[in-house]
Amino acid sequence: MINCEKFANLLSQYIEGELTGEQNSEIKTHLKGCRNCHLLYQSTVKIIECLPGLKKEIPLPLKNRLKLIPQPEKKESIKPNQLKWIAAIISTIALLLNLFYFTNINPTVNKVLHNIIFGIEKMTVKAAGLFEEIKESEIFSADNSENGSENNGN
Amino acid sequence: METGILISRLNQGDNEAWNMLLKRYSAKIYNIALNFSGNSEEAADITQDIFIKVYKNIGKFEHNYSFTSWLFRIAKNHCIDHWRKNKKHKEVLEFNEKYHLENESAEDTLIKTLDLNKLRNKLQYLPDELRILLIMRDIQGYSYSEISEHLNIPLGTTKSRINRARIKLAKFFIKGEK
Numbered sequence: 001m002i003n004c005e006k007f008a009n010l011l012s013q014y015i016e017g018e019l020t021g022e023q024n025s026e027i028k029t030h031l032k033g034c035r036n037c038h039l040l041y042q043s044t045v046k047i048i049e050c051l052p053g054l055k056k057e058i059p060l061p062l063k064n065r066l067k068l069i070p071q072p073e074k075k076e077s078i079k080p081n082q083l084k085w086i087a088a089i090i091s092t093i094a095l096l097l098n099l100f101y102f103t104n105i106n107p108t109v110n111k112v113l114h115n116i117i118f119g120i121e122k123m124t125v126k127a128a129g130l131f132e133e134i135k136e137s138e139i140f141s142a143d144n145s146e147n148g149s150e151n152n153g154n
Numbered sequence: 155m156e157t158g159i160l161i162s163r164l165n166q167g168d169n170e171a172w173n174m175l176l177k178r179y180s181a182k183i184y185n186i187a188l189n190f191s192g193n194s195e196e197a198a199d200i201t202q203d204i205f206i207k208v209y210k211n212i213g214k215f216e217h218n219y220s221f222t223s224w225l226f227r228i229a230k231n232h233c234i235d236h237w238r239k240n241k242k243h244k245e246v247l248e249f250n251e252k253y254h255l256e257n258e259s260a261e262d263t264l265i266k267t268l269d270l271n272k273l274r275n276k277l278q279y280l281p282d283e284l285r286i287l288l289i290m291r292d293i294q295g296y297s298y299s300e301i302s303e304h305l306n307i308p309l310g311t312t313k314s315r316i317n318r319a320r321i322k323l324a325k326f327f328i329k330g331e332k
Contacts, residue, residue: 012317043324051292053270054277058184062198066176069202069209070169 002026007037015045157221164212172209179222180205182294183229189289190233192278204232226290226304234282276326284319291316 002010007030013019014027031038100109101117163171183204188197207228215224277285286305290296296304302312 008321009314009317012313012320039328040321040324043328044320047273047320047324047327048292050270050273051288052295054189054274054293055185056188056194058181058201059194059198062184062201063176063180065198065202066180066205067173069205070167070172 002030004030004034004037007031007034008040011041011044015041015048158217161212161215161217161221175208176205179225183225185293186226186229186286186289187233189274189277189293190237190285192274196236200233200236203236204229207232220303223304223306227306230286230305233286237282276323279326280319280322284315284322287312287315288319288323292320 007027010019010023010027014024019027031041097113100106101113104110160171160174164175180201184197184201187200187204188194191197191200208225211228215221277288280288287301287307290301290304291298298309298312298316301307301316302309305312307315
């Protein structure tokens with residue numbers, strides 16, 4: 001004879017026809033005499049019948065959302081969060097350069113920065129001088145050509 | 155197309171392979187998420203998150219492993235994580251405590267007709283591990299051995315958990331509305 005606990009343990013196997021003939025008849029006998037187990041059996045059968053009805057089609061908007069998943073990965077654009085970090089790094093570097101240039105916290109770095117700035121200034125002056133020379137030579141050649149044409153006219 | 159080839163093409167950035175993968179698995183994952191969460195909007199978000207995880211980690215997938223098992227484990231873990239982060243589970247725990255305190259004698263409320271929404275709602279009151287197994291067996295129609303393989307749970311444990319899940323769910327109805 002089986003009790004209610006054993007019946008519960010074998011319930012799915014009984015419903016799915018996986019028990020031996022002897023176990024089956026034991027369960028049938030138990031079900032005849034136990035109202036609670038009979039109710040549990042009928043309810044479980046009904047639930048197993050109804051559960052496949054919970055299967056649903058995937059909604060179209062979700063289908064489209066899923067199709068778009070690979071696309072953001074392809075774009076290698078800078079994200080707003082990354083932009084913030086880049087701006088922060090540039091600002092920090094600028095701040096440090098100013099600090100080392102205008103104060104003498106680290107004399108070596110200060111000297112190097114002054115040398116770089118001096119070099120840039122020298123190059124700017126040289127370039128300006130060169131530019132002026134080119135300009136003057138152009139004016140000079142223009143004057144010469146004008147004088148030449150006047151002399152030919154006389 | 156074989157899943158292995160599909161994954162290789164996916165790793166090469168083939169969009170068509172991604173669409174084929176969705177065609178094959180998205181409805182299955184959506185149905186797990188829907189019946190796990192009991193809410194279609196939440197299920198859509200969960201499904202999307204699962205597929206984002208799949209897409210990001212597809213390169214880490216080992217080809218000697220079953221893709222379906224890999225996918226279902228991601229889905230299962232994500233559903234359970236989502237459920238635990240969500241406040242809902244607290245309400246369910248309260249419900250279960252209340253439920254256990256009730257008189258054990260069954261009322262004569264045999265289910266003659268079952269409202270599917272009510273059934274989906276009651277499903278939410280099952281413990282996570284039992285719910286996922288019941289969804290895979292009785293809603294998705296997987297065999298015990300497939301579930302055991304996909305979720306890496308011994309066959310005997312799979313069978314006994316599904317039996318427990320069915321009994322618990324049946325008792326929710328027998329013992330009346332909550």
